[in-house]
Amino acid sequence: xxxxxxxETIAQRLQSVLPGKTIxxxxxxxxxxxxxxxxxxxxxxxxxxxxxxxxxxxxxxxxTALLVHLKMTGQLIYIDDRVKLGGGHPTADWxxxxxxxxxxxxxxxxxxxxxxxxDQRIFGWVKHLESDALxxxxxxxxxxxxxxxVTIDYxxxxxxxxxxxxxxxxxxxxxxxxxxxxxxxxxxxxxKIHPTRIAQTLSRTETERLLAATxxxxxxxxxxxxxxxxxxxxxxxxxxxxxxxxRVYAREGQPCPNCSAHIQKMKIAGRGTYVCGNCQK
DNA sequence: TTAACTGTTGATAC
DNA sequence: AGTATCAACAGTTA
Numbered sequence: 001x002x003x004x005x006x007x008e009t010i011a012q013r014l015q016s017v018l019p020g021k022t023i024x025x026x027x028x029x030x031x032x033x034x035x036x037x038x039x040x041x042x043x044x045x046x047x048x049x050x051x052x053x054x055x056x057x058x059x060x061x062x063x064t065a066l067l068v069h070l071k072m073t074g075q076l077i078y079i080d081d082r083v084k085l086g087g088g089h090p091t092a093d094w095x096x097x098x099x100x101x102x103x104x105x106x107x108x109x110x111x112x113x114x115x116x117x118x119d120q121r122i123f124g125w126v127k128h129l130e131s132d133a134l135x136x137x138x139x140x141x142x143x144x145x146x147x148x149x150v151t152i153d154y155x156x157x158x159x160x161x162x163x164x165x166x167x168x169x170x171x172x173x174x175x176x177x178x179x180x181x182x183x184x185x186x187x188x189x190x191x192k193i194h195p196t197r198i199a200q201t202l203s204r205t206e207t208e209r210l211l212a213a214t215x216x217x218x219x220x221x222x223x224x225x226x227x228x229x230x231x232x233x234x235x236x237x238x239x240x241x242x243x244x245x246x247r248v249y250a251r252e253g254q255p256c257p258n259c260s261a262h263i264q265k266m267k268i269a270g271r272g273t274y275v276c277g278n279c280q281k
Numbered sequence: 282t283t284a285a286c287t288g289t290t291g292a293t294a295c
Numbered sequence: 296a297g298t299a300t301c302a303a304c305a306g307t308t309a
Binding site: 001002003054069070071072073121123124140171173180181230270271272 | 289
């Protein structure tokens with residue numbers, strides 16, 4: 001489940017390898033995974049890679065851009081076979097099997113390297129957009145949760161108007177973008193706040209604690225290269241390590257990192273939610 | 282075998 | 296406007 005830390009990890013890696021490369025062709029293996037005209041991409045070169053919310057933007061030399069959303073099961077894996085010939089590159093062995101049955105789009109560069117977009121469930125997408133269409137793409141997002149603009153004043157004011165649970169509020173990307181189910185559950189545990197609390201009932205102090213906790217777990221996720229709990233891998237095809245330090249997500253029955261009580265699983269708005277009923281109030 | 286479940290986000294209905 | 300529900304899917308689990 002790629003959230004901000006997972007997408008950021010991939011974007012940082014791509015930024016270190018893709019700029020300057022020229023696209024040779026794009027192969028569409030599944031039509032629903034790509035929006036745009038594939039014929040318009042050849043000979044364009046990559047200028048820059050960035051991440052906003054959970055979307056990766058690959059800016060091209062003609063001022064257009066490729067946008068990628070991984071949704072739940074998307075992967076973006078970059079393979080440069082020439083490096084293997086030199087020996088010792090740590091690309092995981094299974095990436096040799098690409099394209100796989102889940103590969104939906106392949107972006108090939110003139111130097112022979114390839115970027116594979118894999119997506120088991122076909123919810124994710126790659127879009128080729130003109131520059132003026134980019135603004136529209138991001139209009140429904142609040143600032144990234146990591147942005148300094150997400151202050152306690154901003155966050156508390158937003159929460160005060162909402163009658164949804166605090167868990168749903170955390171997941172609302174129009175308030176602050178980038179938080180998904182894993183980091184929402186972990187942030188609530190770190191802040192010792194119960195996910196079923198109604199957003200507007202949290203005190204300013206509690207809201208401040210939760211906001212700080214959310215920024216902390218998101219930062220920790222980035223430091224660990226993301227959470228490989230389900231299908232997520234880095235752009236090198238490797239697993240992240242946040243799953244090894246996660247607090248409650250998918251740890252039903254195991255001890256709470258705060259108080260050692262058993263972690264419980266419940267449903268909030270149809271989403272699996274992990275909580276310690278002992279210390280989260 | 283079949284049904285439920287998994288999670289992101291835009292569309293839809295209220 | 297804010298909230299709730301559903302659809303888009305394929306693969307895994309019950």
